[in-house]
Amino acid sequence: MTSVTGSSPRGPVRAWGKLPEELSARVPVEQRGPGLDRDAVRLLVSRGTEVSHHTFPELPRLLRAGDVLVVNTSVTLAAAVDGRIGHARVVVHFSTRGNDGRWAVELRDPDGRGTTRARAGAPAGTEVRLSGGVRLVLEEPLSARADRLWWARLPGGDVPALLREHGRPIRYSYTERDQPLSAYQTVFALPSADGAGSAEMPSAARPFTARLVAELVSRGVQFAPVSLHTGVASAEAHEPPYPERFAVPEASARLIGAARAGRGRVLAVGTTAVRAVESAAGADGSVRAREGWTDLVVTPERGVRVVDGLLTGFHEPEASHLLMLEAVAGRAAVDRGYEEAVRRRYLWHEFGDVHLLLP
Numbered sequence: 001m002t003s004v005t006g007s008s009p010r011g012p013v014r015a016w017g018k019l020p021e022e023l024s025a026r027v028p029v030e031q032r033g034p035g036l037d038r039d040a041v042r043l044l045v046s047r048g049t050e051v052s053h054h055t056f057p058e059l060p061r062l063l064r065a066g067d068v069l070v071v072n073t074s075v076t077l078a079a080a081v082d083g084r085i086g087h088a089r090v091v092v093h094f095s096t097r098g099n100d101g102r103w104a105v106e107l108r109d110p111d112g113r114g115t116t117r118a119r120a121g122a123p124a125g126t127e128v129r130l131s132g133g134v135r136l137v138l139e140e141p142l143s144a145r146a147d148r149l150w151w152a153r154l155p156g157g158d159v160p161a162l163l164r165e166h167g168r169p170i171r172y173s174y175t176e177r178d179q180p181l182s183a184y185q186t187v188f189a190l191p192s193a194d195g196a197g198s199a200e201m202p203s204a205a206r207p208f209t210a211r212l213v214a215e216l217v218s219r220g221v222q223f224a225p226v227s228l229h230t231g232v233a234s235a236e237a238h239e240p241p242y243p244e245r246f247a248v249p250e251a252s253a254r255l256i257g258a259a260r261a262g263r264g265r266v267l268a269v270g271t272t273a274v275r276a277v278e279s280a281a282g283a284d285g286s287v288r289a290r291e292g293w294t295d296l297v298v299t300p301e302r303g304v305r306v307v308d309g310l311l312t313g314f315h316e317p318e319a320s321h322l323l324m325l326e327a328v329a330g331r332a333a334v335d336r337g338y339e340e341a342v343r344r345r346y347l348w349h350e351f352g353d354v355h356l357l358l359p
Contacts (some may be wrong), residue, residue: 018069024174025352037198042353046337065220066264070273072202076184078167081198083130097196115313121147131166160195198230202352211313224252228276247291248280281305298324314348329357
């Protein structure tokens, strides 16, 4: 099966049920106690249906020389900007930079608690007055299947400069308070020349520290950087991802190929890294340097061609990401891991604990 466009079917009902609200990670781990660093999170490891419990600093001892970690270098943008349509207050989430200079955006209503809620769509031609006195013009929906995201233009304006001066990180209702942009950057983040980046943090890589990366390298684990600029997720509808910009450099493609030809495992750090590297893979699993837009949705039916394992956060029962986890590890392994994560009170979302799915 080739890449899937449009809506993908919802996954079946999950045996582990609804996520308990108290398991949402409300602040970054380093704010939960004195002396804590980003790596002070728990690590659940699944090997098939076998589950073991660790802390993240144990990761180097769980990997082996020759393994390749595919990491996403996309920076997180300060993608939320206040605005007004007429007298009504809105929040604009800048999602994705298009090739023609337009940006895909989502309009949200402020909820009075520092976060936002879904807003009904606005007609084409709607003008939004943004902080800093600039205006944004909605031109057309990003997709014929929904009007949540719109292509919009900032006449005479500079979106990266607007975000640097007036933006803040997108914050969801399960978090406790606003955080500085630095809390949403990973150790692998590299600025893009055109100001592109991710509307939401590639959060699986958040627990890595420079110290931990150095230990992994000293043990023979290698890193293959790729980029995928992730757009705004639908917190309400759990839609499959829209097309996103990605790049797999030549050096990373060769490193992945060498691991596959030898005894190394290719382990993706985050679902965004899976999407990028699988988008650059041929039917035989060979990876070549490639960049552009990907509409690939990784499902159990399509399977994976390159990735042997995955390090990822914990996703809600309705999330389309779970289909990707099943493609990598199988339904039984995912369900078993999640049942154990709920039972052992692992924390969810971008500031939460992490899950390593190994062959």
